[in-house]
Amino acid sequence: MSGRVLVTGGAGFIGVNLIPLLVRAGHAVRILDTLVPQVHGHLPHAGLCWLGATAGVEFRRGSVGSSSDLSSALEDVETVVHLAAETGTGQSMYEINHYCHENVQATALLMDQIVNGHAPRVKRVILASSRSVYGEGTYVRPDKPDAPRITPPSRNLEALQAGMWEPVCPTSGAELTAIPTSEDDRTAPASIYAATKLMQEDLVRIGCSAAGIGYAILRLQNVYGEGQSLSNPYTGILSIFSTRIRRGLELPVFEDGLESRDFVHVSDVSAAFAAAVAAAKAADTVINVGSGVATPVICIARALSRAFGKPEKVRVTGQYRLGDIRHNMADISRLGTVLDLAPKVSLDEGLSRFVQWVQTQPLPEDRLGEANAELVTRGMMG
Numbered sequence: 001m002s003g004r005v006l007v008t009g010g011a012g013f014i015g016v017n018l019i020p021l022l023v024r025a026g027h028a029v030r031i032l033d034t035l036v037p038q039v040h041g042h043l044p045h046a047g048l049c050w051l052g053a054t055a056g057v058e059f060r061r062g063s064v065g066s067s068s069d070l071s072s073a074l075e076d077v078e079t080v081v082h083l084a085a086e087t088g089t090g091q092s093m094y095e096i097n098h099y100c101h102e103n104v105q106a107t108a109l110l111m112d113q114i115v116n117g118h119a120p121r122v123k124r125v126i127l128a129s130s131r132s133v134y135g136e137g138t139y140v141r142p143d144k145p146d147a148p149r150i151t152p153p154s155r156n157l158e159a160l161q162a163g164m165w166e167p168v169c170p171t172s173g174a175e176l177t178a179i180p181t182s183e184d185d186r187t188a189p190a191s192i193y194a195a196t197k198l199m200q201e202d203l204v205r206i207g208c209s210a211a212g213i214g215y216a217i218l219r220l221q222n223v224y225g226e227g228q229s230l231s232n233p234y235t236g237i238l239s240i241f242s243t244r245i246r247r248g249l250e251l252p253v254f255e256d257g258l259e260s261r262d263f264v265h266v267s268d269v270s271a272a273f274a275a276a277v278a279a280a281k282a283a284d285t286v287i288n289v290g291s292g293v294a295t296p297v298i299c300i301a302r303a304l305s306r307a308f309g310k311p312e313k314v315r316v317t318g319q320y321r322l323g324d325i326r327h328n329m330a331d332i333s334r335l336g337t338v339l340d341l342a343p344k345v346s347l348d349e350g351l352s353r354f355v356q357w358v359q360t361q362p363l364p365e366d367r368l369g370e371a372n373a374e375l376v377t378r379g380m381m382g
């Protein structure tokens, strides 16, 4: 049997897709998860029965932020896959203390226990980080192809209010073109969520080298697919849209609809985590995990409607949210060179698998209006 793996937040979207791969690879798996109601709905909940019923998987309900829950969960563990986090970009902009506690402080506690020898068998920590650490990401000047790559600053309220959606060159104001962001490009978080993910990265990187153990940091793009929370109105554009499509509601698309995201199917993401657990050479590296393709949000809204076989009720609202970035597309060459992986699931296939799964799930309430109203009240959405 391979070493025991602790998966924090293992009952969440990525965890439920990863755990069968770890079990198949011969690992004993322990999950530590608080079962946050925003993600899992109100408990008990039939969808979580598998937690206690899968051979080789031990479920513990508890928090990474609790010293006693964590120290007992770390017993006999060789690898920690740290997925537990609060994940709503917009929500993080006003629940700052909570996001820092759940994401930063809990990771600090994890590293504290490892560095201070309370988990002597741990050899590696693998962190789920996020492309959000790059902020707007990487751009070039189309008029100056030889000029250096630019990470423009976050778009400010004034620019968003004026409908100036595209980031511009901070020095000349020139037009820019987005290019794939690589792991060596500058980090510049634009939201509190992103800042907590970057802080998690630093804690893991520095803590692991202090403890003399390895780490791998996977910067995930927009992950979608079977198992994603359909009840969380604060994150997961495809789950929010899927509920609205099933309810016959229109799909409001922010800005001019041309903002883009790199959508990667969860099976490609879980394959990357499983490979990182298995591959010693992934130690001490940051790796982008994405599809490498930028898809405009208006296109994903239309494609998802078609995948449901429903009319495309898409409305471009011209609204914006502070903390959102404009474009996103990962340079995924390191995923290939270090983990020997390339994304396998095309967007069409992924959407079709997602839609088939969604249709087997209870129809959740549509809470998008409620989530947006919280942002509008606080002046963070216009």
Ligand SMILES: NC(=O)c1ccc[n+]([C@@H]2O[C@H](COP(=O)([O-])OP(=O)(O)OC[C@H]3O[C@@H](n4cnc5c(N)ncnc54)[C@H](O)[C@@H]3O)[C@@H](O)[C@H]2O)c1
Residues within 6 Å of the ligand: 008, 009, 010, 011, 012, 013, 014, 015, 032, 033, 034, 035, 036, 039, 062, 063, 064, 065, 082, 083, 084, 085, 086, 087, 102, 106, 128, 129, 130, 131, 219, 220, 221, 222, 223, 224, 228, 229
């Ligand atoms: N899904 C994406 O698109 C995406 C993109 C980039 C990064 N990530 C990162 O991947 C990780 C997993 O994301 P996900 O999509 O599976 O999210 P998710 O919300 O579905 O799962 C997170 C899990 O963590 C648990 N949790 C939260 N706080 C906890 C705590 N203090 N202790 C124990 N458990 C706790 C929740 O109950 C939930 O089961 C997160 O760190 C997230 O920041 C996700």
